[in-house]
Amino acid sequence: MTQSVVVQVGQCGNQIGCCFWDLALREHAAVNQKGIYDEAISSFFRNVDTRVVGDGGNISKGKICSLKARAVLIDMEEGVVNEILQGPLRDVFDSKQLITDISGSGNNWAVGHKVFGRLYQEQILEKLRKSAEHCDCLQCFFIIHSMGGGTGSGLGTFLLKVLEDEFPEVYRFVTSIYPSGEDDVITSPYNSILAMKELNEHADCVLPIDNQSLFDIISKIDLMVNSGKLGTAIKPKSLVTSSAGALKKQHQKPFDAMNNIVANLLLNLTSSARFEGSLNMDLNEISMNLVPFPQLHYLVSSLTPLYTLADVNIPTRRLDQMFSDAFSKDHQLIRADPKHSLYLACALMVRGNVQVSDLRRNIERLKPSLQFISWNQEGWKTSLCSVPPVGHSHSLLALANNTCVKPTFMELRERFMRLYKKKAHLHHYLQIEGMEESCFMEAVSSLSTLIEEYNQLDATRSMPVEDLPRLSVAV
Numbered sequence: 001m002t003q004s005v006v007v008q009v010g011q012c013g014n015q016i017g018c019c020f021w022d023l024a025l026r027e028h029a030a031v032n033q034k035g036i037y038d039e040a041i042s043s044f045f046r047n048v049d050t051r052v053v054g055d056g057g058n059i060s061k062g063k064i065c066s067l068k069a070r071a072v073l074i075d076m077e078e079g080v081v082n083e084i085l086q087g088p089l090r091d092v093f094d095s096k097q098l099i100t101d102i103s104g105s106g107n108n109w110a111v112g113h114k115v116f117g118r119l120y121q122e123q124i125l126e127k128l129r130k131s132a133e134h135c136d137c138l139q140c141f142f143i144i145h146s147m148g149g150g151t152g153s154g155l156g157t158f159l160l161k162v163l164e165d166e167f168p169e170v171y172r173f174v175t176s177i178y179p180s181g182e183d184d185v186i187t188s189p190y191n192s193i194l195a196m197k198e199l200n201e202h203a204d205c206v207l208p209i210d211n212q213s214l215f216d217i218i219s220k221i222d223l224m225v226n227s228g229k230l231g232t233a234i235k236p237k238s239l240v241t242s243s244a245g246a247l248k249k250q251h252q253k254p255f256d257a258m259n260n261i262v263a264n265l266l267l268n269l270t271s272s273a274r275f276e277g278s279l280n281m282d283l284n285e286i287s288m289n290l291v292p293f294p295q296l297h298y299l300v301s302s303l304t305p306l307y308t309l310a311d312v313n314i315p316t317r318r319l320d321q322m323f324s325d326a327f328s329k330d331h332q333l334i335r336a337d338p339k340h341s342l343y344l345a346c347a348l349m350v351r352g353n354v355q356v357s358d359l360r361r362n363i364e365r366l367k368p369s370l371q372f373i374s375w376n377q378e379g380w381k382t383s384l385c386s387v388p389p390v391g392h393s394h395s396l397l398a399l400a401n402n403t404c405v406k407p408t409f410m411e412l413r414e415r416f417m418r419l420y421k422k423k424a425h426l427h428h429y430l431q432i433e434g435m436e437e438s439c440f441m442e443a444v445s446s447l448s449t450l451i452e453e454y455n456q457l458d459a460t461r462s463m464p465v466e467d468l469p470r471l472s473v474a475v
Helices: 010-031 079-086 109-133 150-166 188-202 211-227 247-252 254-269 283-290 319-326 356-369 403-421 426-430 437-458
Strands: 003-009 045-047 067-069 071-075 098-100 138-146 171-178 205-210 300-304 342-352 380-385 394-402
Touching (some): 003 010, 003 109, 003 150, 010 071, 010 138, 010 171, 010 254, 071 079, 071 150, 079 098, 109 150, 109 188, 109 426, 138 150, 138 283, 150 171, 150 188, 171 188, 171 254, 171 283, 188 403, 205 211, 205 254, 205 300, 205 403, 254 300, 254 342, 283 342, 283 394, 300 319, 319 356, 356 380, 394 403, 403 437, 426 437
Parallel strands (some): 003 071, 138 171, 171 205, 342 380
Antiparallel strands (some): 045 067, 300 394, 342 394
């Protein structure tokens, strides 16, 4: 078994990370009822004897003593991290693996990247090395951050370069939360474009997630709950309404429900790394099979069944329906239309009691309605994990490398240009040492190159699939 380390950066990254650890602990508790520290738990947790001072208390086998998340928590404001340390998960995080400041990045990428990057580089490196030392076989760093704020976008992408230099062989999977058009951070287009250049250059895989899509999903779930038509009862331990399971909590923190959807995405993404299955998919296989060109590493994710995230009491949908849902726009975590765009490759990560024959049947059924690039007509990667999410019989995460992400990037560029043409708010960035106007031009040029690469692929859509001659083998 391999291990992964989660690096949570900024307010958004830490709140999502906290949801992920909460759900992961519940998932392992449901499966591992004897409390034995096994390979599944070791993939994301250390077993520590708290009576031993220092780092000598690691226990590799036997009973669970005290679990510590393989995580590094970074935020340039103390608020969210302090809240986590006072909450129900306070004992799960090692206090030596936290980095906080009190001033914040002021929604400025340059402050996060240039100022705090330089200031905290050695500390960050030390924490990352310490995390790596605790692993037998470190495979992946998961970075969770937002694109619109200062710390998440600036320090989050600074961290990527540090990881690439220090751990070049370890995969870098990034979950990036993109701002919606109605974002309350005025400078978010600047921050997002500057961060995109770093993601293009230093990430192995990026899962772009759109705040608006998350909001739409939650609104639909609320509608289901409140309409009374589909059964208004909420199960006592609802995943969406956080650990308390009380609906009132959802209204206190509107982002809790949205963060839980992203946490569920990460839970399903890592299920093969954490549990056994008849067809396991290693994290390195995702990058190997879904990223044919280094810069085109943005994967559209969709989760199903989605209504179960609110645990609305409606009948479980048929298995085949679940596969259809995974390819509908309503279940995507980014506003895009893959069905009318070009697939480079697609991965289906199924959990629960599902057979390989079910997978094959549904792929054959769906294939005619999906357009794959001519040189990769059989570009499917599948995995089966036998352990379903808590309280559900099965689930499906679909990851698609598809040209449909292009409109998201084009919209981001348009919003950036509207600000940049007026030079609005630019002085806040240019007063930071090492920040010049050329940084903006390089960033927008990098994004334009990415968009152009997608354009070139889209141009091949109407071309017929050639029936290539096969090598004839003498019998």
